[in-house]
Amino acid sequence: MSAEAALRPLSAHRSPALKGRVRVPGDKSISHRSLMFGALAIGRTTITGLLEGGDIMSTAAAMRAFGANIHRGDDGTWTVDGVGVGGLLEPAGVIDFGNAGTGVRLCMGLAAAQPIAVTFTGDGSLIKRPMGRVLDPLRKMGVDVIARSGDRLPLTMRGAMTPIPIEYTVPVPSAQVKSAVLLAGLGTPGVTTVIEPVFTRDHTERMLAGFGAAIDIETAANGARTIRLEGRPDLKPQTITVPGDPSSAAFPIVAALIVPGSDVTVEGILMNPSRIGLIDTLLEMGADITIENARETGGEKIADLRVKHSALKGVTVPPERAPLMIDEYPVLAAAAAVAEGKTVMLGIEEMRVKESDRIAAVAAGLAANGVDHEEGRDWLSVTGGKVAGGGRVVTHLDHRIAMTFLVLGLVADAPVTVDDAGVIATSFPEFEPLMRGAGALFEDAEADAA
Numbered sequence: 001m002s003a004e005a006a007l008r009p010l011s012a013h014r015s016p017a018l019k020g021r022v023r024v025p026g027d028k029s030i031s032h033r034s035l036m037f038g039a040l041a042i043g044r045t046t047i048t049g050l051l052e053g054g055d056i057m058s059t060a061a062a063m064r065a066f067g068a069n070i071h072r073g074d075d076g077t078w079t080v081d082g083v084g085v086g087g088l089l090e091p092a093g094v095i096d097f098g099n100a101g102t103g104v105r106l107c108m109g110l111a112a113a114q115p116i117a118v119t120f121t122g123d124g125s126l127i128k129r130p131m132g133r134v135l136d137p138l139r140k141m142g143v144d145v146i147a148r149s150g151d152r153l154p155l156t157m158r159g160a161m162t163p164i165p166i167e168y169t170v171p172v173p174s175a176q177v178k179s180a181v182l183l184a185g186l187g188t189p190g191v192t193t194v195i196e197p198v199f200t201r202d203h204t205e206r207m208l209a210g211f212g213a214a215i216d217i218e219t220a221a222n223g224a225r226t227i228r229l230e231g232r233p234d235l236k237p238q239t240i241t242v243p244g245d246p247s248s249a250a251f252p253i254v255a256a257l258i259v260p261g262s263d264v265t266v267e268g269i270l271m272n273p274s275r276i277g278l279i280d281t282l283l284e285m286g287a288d289i290t291i292e293n294a295r296e297t298g299g300e301k302i303a304d305l306r307v308k309h310s311a312l313k314g315v316t317v318p319p320e321r322a323p324l325m326i327d328e329y330p331v332l333a334a335a336a337a338v339a340e341g342k343t344v345m346l347g348i349e350e351m352r353v354k355e356s357d358r359i360a361a362v363a364a365g366l367a368a369n370g371v372d373h374e375e376g377r378d379w380l381s382v383t384g385g386k387v388a389g390g391g392r393v394v395t396h397l398d399h400r401i402a403m404t405f406l407v408l409g410l411v412a413d414a415p416v417t418v419d420d421a422g423v424i425a426t427s428f429p430e431f432e433p434l435m436r437g438a439g440a441l442f443e444d445a446e447a448d449a450a
């Protein structure tokens with residue numbers, strides 16, 4: 001299906017107060033890993049609260065192609081009958097990961113230490129994204145790859161016949177790179193070591209330990225983490241409840257903060273310390289967010305967040321916070337657009353290699369809607385005030401750009417239109433009904449003249 005064929009423009013209008021209790025879908029990072037690790041365990045893993053977005057459905061299809069039996073029950077519970085570490089079959093066809101960077105990069109790690117050949121591809125966004133960051137360490141472990149120039153998809157990799165355990169220092173702050181090497185290490189005899197100078201989301205480490213892998217983590221005084229994983233374990237199937245995705249919760253949270261009179265509670269949100277940089281930032285901006293009903297499930301902290309409309313102030317977000325909120329900067333820009341003064345986001349160059357160049361896409365959307373901002377190679381600043389709106393935003397197959405500007409439209413003088421709301425289903429298929437249920441006004445818009 002071509003991207004053009006699917007375009008569905010949508011406008012957001014100045015909204016009355018948002019109210020009520022909402023529940024966002026399951027965490028995307030944990031959902032990918034639940035299916036993948038379930039596929040590597042021996043026996044049946046049961047998952048409730050799995051995100052049923054496009055990215056995760058791509059991972060489910062991939063794991064089926066590798067031989068796992070995956071089933072969705074009528075009650076929404078998923079079961080995965082795994083094939084064991086080392087038991088992955090060679091897929092008969094091309095594995096198309098659609099829009100999912102996490103899916104394809106982690107899956108390359110899974111296949112790296114198996115004696116199989118796999119061809120990966122993706123949509124118009126994914127084929128532009130860099131894969132060398134994952135392929136470099138996998139090549140050191142013995143993988144052969146034929147890829148398009150610049151290590152882009154589509155690519156074919158042949159897993160190592162005799163995989164070599166490596167010690168690898170991750171050169172960019174990326175949980176996907178860390179995870180790909182660790183997953184290759186699962187199929188490699190001996191100990192694979194990953195050193196991450198900067199702490200990134202730690203779901204792979206936590207979940208592999210839960211599945212029974214021997215994994216050891218040492219944190220140095222400067223925060224660098226050394227992760228050692230013993231290869232070829234027998235993974236034990238698990239019963240997993242996926243907590244609400246903080247990256248999806250970010251949209252109703254920011255919407256409630258900026259729309260006057262709002263009072264919204266977002267229930268059951270994952271509060272893992274590697275994922276709450278946005279909440280810390282919003283609190284620094286003066287947000288009225290109360291953490292309620294804090295609890296633990298499956299070794300993760302979760303909570304309900306009650307969010308009331310607040311007078312926000314601009315802040316400087318330090319570079320070291322970037323890995324803790326990397327997917328949330330676009331919607332932070334929407335909050336910054338109405339905050340008093342300037343918000344400066346530093347050290348965010350990783351935003352340029354997401355589903356779109358998110359610094360450029362956010363800057364273009366702000367420009368189209370009359371929001372004062374400046375952009376640099378690895379920073380963005382936004383000066384708050386009245387939002388004129390009236391602009392059309394190009395989403396570039398990027399779900400977070402679409403949701404960000406629909407949230408901004410709720411406080412704009414004239415409607416803000418995104419050129420394709422269809423892409424939102426990648427990570428948050430319930431976004432529109434959930435936001436409308438809380439009171440948000442969206443309206444189908446005219447397609448662009450061809």
Ligand SMILES: O=C(O)C1=C[C@@H](OP(=O)(O)O)[C@@H](O)[C@H](O)C1
Binds near residue numbers: 029030102174177350
């Ligand atoms: O490991 C993960 O589940 C993810 C890691 C992040 O990517 P990077 O590793 O490229 O920072 C994030 O942007 C992505 O949405 C999910």
Ligand SMILES: C=C(OP(=O)(O)O)C(=O)O
Binds near residue numbers: 028100327354400
């Ligand atoms: C960057 C993202 O995802 P991925 O890298 O998995 O495509 C995201 O969901 O914002």
